[in-house]
Amino acid sequence: MAFAQLQIVSSLADAYSKDGADALILIGNFDSVDDSALAEVIQQAKITDQRVGKQPLLLKADGVPGQRLVAAPTGPLNRDFDDVRQVFDAAHAAAKMAQDAGARHPVIALNNVNINDERYKQAFLAAYLGLCQALYQPLEAREAHGEEAIEPTKSVILVGELDADWAMAVEAGKRVARDLAGTEPERMAPPRFAEYCRQAFAHTAVKVTVIDDSQQLQHEYPLLAAVGRSSMAVERHRPCVIRLEYHGSKPERTVMFAGKGIVYDTGGADLKVGGHMAGMSRDKGGAAGVAGFLKTVAELQPEHLNVIAEIGAVRNSIGSDAFVADEIITGHSGKRVRIGNTDAEGRLIMADLLSHLREEAA
Incomplete structure (x- = not known):
């Protein structure tokens, strides 16, 4: 880099x-x-x-x-x-x-x-x-x-x-965030998003774990899996959860982040029309910001801090298997969610990520 x-x-x-x-x-x-x-x-x-x-x-x-x-x-x-x-x-x-x-x-x-x-x-x-x-x-x-x-x-x-080291660490994080947020949807489809994270954190103190098994996602991240249901059939578009973990040597505090990574947002069955789909490869800015922050942490290696993040990388595709309005889906938290509009997919994947992090925090 x-x-x-x-x-x-x-x-x-x-x-x-x-x-x-x-x-x-x-x-x-x-x-x-x-x-x-x-x-x-x-x-x-x-x-x-x-x-x-x-x-x-x-x-x-x-x-x-x-x-x-x-x-x-x-x-x-x-x-x-x-x-x-x-x-x-x-x-x-x-x-x-x-x-x-x-x-x-x-x-x-x-x-x-x-x-x-x-x-x-x-x-x-x-x-x-x-x-x-x-x-x-x-x-x-x-x-x-x-x-x-x-x-x-x-x-x-x-x-x-x-402080030159601090400034360059900030820029390294910003650069990771720019890459992930701004790159086109095929180059930054969920599996390649995950691979970029693996490369960005190689040889650092940040551990990268990728959950991409469809059955595991359906069981542990059911709302996220529903958003990505129509993309499951296309191997290069399959959703995943990317977990990033940093542990300081003398931790005094743990912070947790959930990153919204809609790598392409068609709107799903509530399809964006009239040219409004252009630019929807940037609906992953939240996930990009989380990964960028972890990159800065990886460069600075603070002793007093633990950072745990989960990123949901999902393509909200449209197709015969797409989730639709009026479906009722039970999330990881046990809460039943009625879908009102499939273009509100970000809050669905965030709900499952936050549910996992809430349990871990407790």
């Missing part, structure tokens, strides 16, 4: 001395610039280009790594509606510009961002995450073209104060 690795330095001089540094991304308000050499470059650019300070621009700057300066303005940061998202957005906009210009190891620095203001205490993290999100390429594209080809930025050097 490749993404821009983070290095932290305390000054621009330290950043410029790093091997491979090839651009500077300067983020902030450019009404004034702390560094006199950079101030002169930006002031000269303003003479001929009114966009300077209003939108991200690539400027030639002697003395800057690669002679590439990407001036990424946030606008004013002192109004009552300003917040750290402006730093994120500026980094996001500048990252692709620097990469397209040929930079592979950019430096990020903030200008006129008051990190003592409560709103901007996470400004360094926001800058790094904004850059990473901009440079992220979908899983389908990475598998088709290779990560090396379409995600060429290898590292970022940040001038500031930030």
